[in-house]
Amino acid sequence: MRYLTWRDLSIGMTFQAGPVAITPTLVSEFARITGDNAALHTQPxxxxxxxxxxxxxHGMLGMSLAHGMLRQALAGLHDDLIALTAVGAWRFHAPIRASDSLLARFEIIELASHxxxxxxxATFTVTVLNGPGHNAQTGRTTLLIRTDPHSDAKATARADGSPAG
Incomplete structure (x- = not known):
């Protein structure tokens, strides 16, 4: 894994992560945690x-796993990732089955310094695939990232990137 900094990021840069195995146990645990115990998720x-x-x-399980995979894909940023600040335009195109293996692709579409x-x-498009070329979900997500690795931005940052206090 290569160490990355804010300066290494550019619009159009792509990342990929996965696979993540979707199992009946994972689906059942997500149902238990969220309280959404619909038979579609819990009763074979x-x-x-x-x-x-x-x-x-659950659609939200795929969305949650996508954000975990984004963190894995950006592991080179180490502790410079501060927070998830926005999720938008999320679409659920196809079911994620309890036997699927998910991949996620990410592309930087916007970078904004404060x-x-x-x-x-950094704003990314997100594509969750549940098979070769099969889009299960798509959306956008924005992350707050430290631009100066020597600063202690986490002590003064609100989720929207504005100064605390």
Whole structure:
């Protein structure tokens, strides 16, 4: 893994992460944690009688895993990643089945420095694939990133990037 800094990032830069195996246990645990225990997610026999023909993951599980994969893809930034600040235009195109393996692709579409502050935001398009070339989800997400690795931006940053206090 190569160490990255804010200066290494550029519009059009792409990253990929995964695979992440979707299992019935993972889907069941997500249902337990969220309280969404719909039969489609928790009861194989009932789920088999739906249009999906079996257990499917919650859409938010795919979205959550995508953000974890983004963190993995950007591991070279180490502790310079401060916070997730926005998620937008998220679309659910196809079910994620309890037997799928997910990949995620990310492309930087916007970089914005915060004048006078040691941080900026990077906005990414996100594509979650549940098979070769099969888009399950797409969206956009924005991360707050330290622009000066020698600063202690986390002590003074709000989620929107403005100074605290």
């Amino acid at each position: 026999d009932a789920a088999a009688r739906t249009i999906y023909g079996g257990l499917v993951a 004048t006078g502050l040691p941080r900026g935001t």
